[in-house]
Amino acid sequence: MAENMIGTKCVQAGYTPGNGEPRQIPIIQSTTFKYASSAEMGKLFDLEASGYFYSRLQNPTNDYVAAKIAALEGGSSAMLTSSGQAANFYAVFNIASCGDHVVSSASIYGGTYNLFAVTMKRMGVEFTFVSPDCSEEELAAAFRPNTKAVFGETIANPALTVLDIEKFAKAAHDHGVPLIIDNTFATPINCRPFQWGADIVTHSTTKYMDGHGGALGGCIVDSGKFDWTAHADKFPGLCTPDDSYHGVTYTERFGLEGAFITKCTAQLMRDFGSVQSPQNAYYLNLGLESLHLRVKRHCENAQAIAEFLQKHEKISWVRYCGLPGDDYYEMGQKYLPNGSCGVVSFGVKGGRAAAEEFMGNLKIAAIETHVADARTCCLHPASATHRQMNNEELLAAGVTADLVRLSCGIEDAADLIADLEQALAAI
């Protein structure tokens, strides 16, 4: 039988009940699991047998949902984390430690930038940030002998730049390291980065995957294709025995398909413990069941709204890669031919004051520090997430004082446009 298509995977992948078993994934709300003998439990601790023993390491509910996301991305294995922040931290720290270096696109989520540039720097991991639009030469020049990974976002939050994944994958592989892609905004419905050469994919499942603003979460997916053993000197943690796990060598015991996620679970989840609760994993799975329907609607609404705004006399500019003439239109056509995401950013004529007044007039779109859920929401970064910056610093961060970020929900486009229309008319 041919492999199922993406919508079928959203509904069906990850969990197949047997006779008389629950149709919906069971919420295994249990911290621990019972065994008959200490010897059997010992095998689990040595990673010699697979099975559940403590939910910080593995939980069946979480595993069903992780398996679904692995199927959606076309990966070999996956794990859930408590948030997108934990997913990106684990994905990088699993292969880069004190003394190592990582090349990252500069156009990434602010929280990830802070994690890399401040917190992981304090842990001794150095980052070089490059423009997503840099030349191949500029990209190659960012590498050092101790570089262990390359990082970028398919569609950057909030800049809405589209990454040339093939260019970044080629540079990473030329230097013997994997490409890690945060695919939160595109979701596997619109882009599957493994098809373009990425090796590891991360998600803030808090956004479109959960999709209802209900549950924080994250996910890491491994393609299973990166050959750690071909660069064993760079990745001793995967290719040499782990003393904290009785001398297990992850690539030998779990193969290329399982080494990365098993190490990440056995070491980082064991020691840092950023687990997703089974209850949240259940909510996440409910969101995944309709991901293909919702993402399509988010994109249709965003496209209609971007076109409306582009023609409006009180709007000075619109950024959305679905608009012909947008700086990322061609890149979007290549990597996101079926749609990009529901987030549109634009400038209101009259700058900061006009943007704030306009937003205050909106009746459906709510002002929130959130994106990518069913309800339309908006944010004025200059007076919220980037509030501490003056106008010059805002410009350097690509956030102008007039910028409004609108996350289009799945309501009816005509109502959303009417709301924008009355809010603009009143300024």
Ligand SMILES: *Cc1c(COP(=O)(O)O)cnc(C)c1O
């Ligand atoms: C929100 C977000 C994150 C962080 O995720 P949390 O679930 O809020 O921790 C990481 N990357 C991107 C692209 C995001 O939009």
